[in-house]
Amino acid sequence: MSEKLDRRKKYTRKVLKESLISIMNEKPVSSITVKEICEIADINRSTFYTHYADQYDLLDKIEEEIAEDINQYLSSHSFIIEEESLQMSQRLLEYIAKNKWMIQTLLSEHGDPTFEKRLMDIAQRFMMNNWRDVNHLDEDHSRYLSTFTVSGAVNVIKDWIDNDMDQSPKEMAVMISCFANYGLYYFE
Template identity: 30%
Template structure:
């Protein structure tokens, strides 16, 4: 049993090293120019070790995206709280803090011109959450809820991209408050 724990920890550390090396390279150059040798050298592992965990660099990219979106989805589903303003700010702050804490990943994904797959999946995740929130409200603004959710999710992702590209010039609390105010203007959250 103790041996299994050690092996699991080693595997976890190896995967973390591979992911970190990949993300560093991805933030430096286009995916097409990254080789498994580049990743192995940066992670200080051999090529075979990478192939034990991932079929190729595209599989590695996909698993990185799935992992982070999965964590965001898990976080949001475990915080299914009423849409009161103070709770909404806490939700937004936690999401923005998660992005800040995982700066390398989000910077690589949102700064790389070829990372449309991640951006599309992030947009789907956020628009589904916003649409769900709008569907639960009784607001009759005359704005189609699907269009409002698409508009606001695009704006939110755009704000995250700006924040990341500018090296997080404002703290998460400030960003969450500002985003909440923008959402209030578009009837995603009720103003207090």
């Protein structure tokens, strides 16, 4: 019996998340009502409120889930070895490709601007911890280098998503890795 309830809870949350993201393709979360979400999800409002406080709480849970997934990907790899870094980047890009619709919406003008910053902070924290130890960088240099690298990578990924992922995740991982490691020398 509890397995059936768990499945129903998962389904309800999934439909509510998809409904919010669908509406966010058209307008920002501040213009979205719980009533709209429930109409799209075909779920009554009392059911919504058993899971979430409001549309902002729902959006926060979606963002938390993605941030946790990305945190797990980063935690399972080392930036120290270039080959592992490339594999980790490819896996992250595969995750993004698999969740394209949701990620694209959350990074769009209708998404929460703090979401992109949240993702960048996660990546930057991992890079700083690994680069500082390996390259003997002081904290300031490590922070600036990771800001530069992560900002560039995030914008390349956003461009890739906007171009309908015209390259495979593996090709993008190689490209981003080469840009990060060799910069303009990559083109010589």
